Amino acid sequence: xxxxxxxxxxxxxxxxxxxxxxxxxxxxxxxxxxxxxxxxxxxxxxxxxxxxxxxxxxxxxxxxxxxxxxxxxxxxxxxxxxxxxxxxxxxxxxxxxxxxxxxxxxxxxxxxxxxxxxxxxxxxxxxxxxxxxxxxxxxxxxxxxxxxxxxxxxxxxxxxxxxxxxxxxxxxxxxxxxxxxxxxxxxxxxxxxxxxxxxxxxxxxxxxxxxxxxxxxxxxxxxxxxxxxxxxxxxxxxxxxxxxxxxxxxxx
Numbered sequence: 049x050x051x052x053x054x055x056x057x058x059x060x061x062x063x064x065x066x067x068x069x070x071x072x073x074x075x076x077x078x079x080x081x082x083x084x085x086x087x088x089x090x091x092x093x094x095x096x097x098x099x100x101x102x103x104x105x106x107x108x109x110x111x112x113x114x115x116x117x118x119x120x121x122x123x124x125x126x127x128x129x130x131x132x133x134x135x136x137x138x139x140x141x142x143x144x145x146x147x148x149x150x151x152x153x154x155x156x157x158x159x160x161x162x163x164x165x166x167x168x169x170x171x172x173x174x175x176x177x178x179x180x181x182x183x184x185x186x187x188x189x190x191x192x193x194x195x196x197x198x199x200x201x202x203x204x205x206x207x208x209x210x211x212x213x214x215x216x217x218x219x220x221x222x223x224x225x226x227x228x229x230x231x232x233x234x235x236x237x238x239x240x241x242x243x244x245x246x247x248x249x250x251x252x253x254x255x256x257x258x259x260x261x262x263x264x265x266x267x268x269x270x271x272x273x274x275x276x277x278x279x280x281x282x283x284x285x286x287x288x289x290x291x292x293x294x295x296x297x298x299x300x
Contacts, residue, residue, distance in 0.1 A: 050293055053077070053107035053131065055122065056114025057087045059271055060136065063282040064113060065091055070290045077102035078114070103129040109162075109292075111285060116140040116219045123150050127157040134162045136285060139215035142226040164288045166227050167278035168251050170264045172300040174231040180258030186237045187211070187225050190250040193242040195270065200242050207240040214238045223281075224251055249278045 050071040054061050057078040065073055065087055076095045078084040088095035096102035103110075103125055109132035112119055119140035126133045127150075141147045141163070154161050165171045174182065193200045196218065200206075207214050211225035222240060229236045232255065249268040255261065268278035291297050 050109070050289070051075075051107045052289065053102060053105060053110040054087075055102070055110050055112045055118060055126075057083045058113065060113040060277060060282045060285075061087060063271070063279075064111065064285055067283075067286050069286075070293050075102055075105040075107050099125070103131070107131060109134060111289070112136055113282075113285070116215070120146060123161075124153045127153045127159045127161070130157065130159065132160045132162065134164065134285060134288060136164060136166070136281065137219075137223060138163050138166065138226045138230070139219050139223040140226075141230060142212040142215040144212075162288055162292075163227060163230065164281070164284035166284050167224050167249065167268050167281040168228065168253060168264070168266050170253060170262065171227060171231040173262060174228065174255060175300055177255060177257050177259045177262075178231075178233040182232050182234055182255055182257035182259075184237070184254075184256045185228060185232045185234060186239070186252075186254040187228055188239045188241065188252040188254075189222060189224065190241040190243050190246055190252075192246055193244055195249070196240075196242055198242050200244060203241060203243040203245065205239060206242050207238065209238060211236040211238050214240060228253065 051074045052071050053075040054073050055077055057076055073091050074093050076084045076088045077099055081097050084095035110126045111134040113136050116137045116139045119135055119137050211229045214222045214225050225236050225238045251266045253264045268280050271277040271279045
């Protein structure tokens, strides 16, 4: 059975742990050691007080369920330790220089970096569409202002610009834009709206290219204990991990 190391033991880490099937979580690390120990106790796994010891543990891959900062701080070390790396906080890869650096580290270590589909659908189609050329991609995301740490009385546009700029401004809330940009292979035009009337995270993707045009709208239920994260994002990691051990895999 595939052995997994969990980097980050918060809400998403607990969801992954509670739905582990087809893989085993054997090592955990969190910047809060008590949080790692608490989750490890329920799994019969080992919690590490230092990242270095965690990276050296006997696991096949490491799943990041922490933050953009964690990816940028520890990503290269995970690969150099001979582990594949699953990145949930894909906003870290919106910075071209870091993306190139992490890719080079993966090539040098002969390891892979996996990016789950996260809170949206249609990334496979964008990957296919880029073969013929994609001319334009627009992402319009609407969230309840509370999940953004804001207070507004009516629907308000709070950001309009490139995906990398949006990730810098809202690193915990708009990883979707970075994932779409990577799948499409081009800049994404992003609009981020705060709307007190919505109780779900809504992502609308419009793509145009040689393949034709597509429109996808996803209304996500927020993660139970973290309204800034969509439940679908956590579930996408579980599917990715399960597919790694499957002989037949559906999707591009």
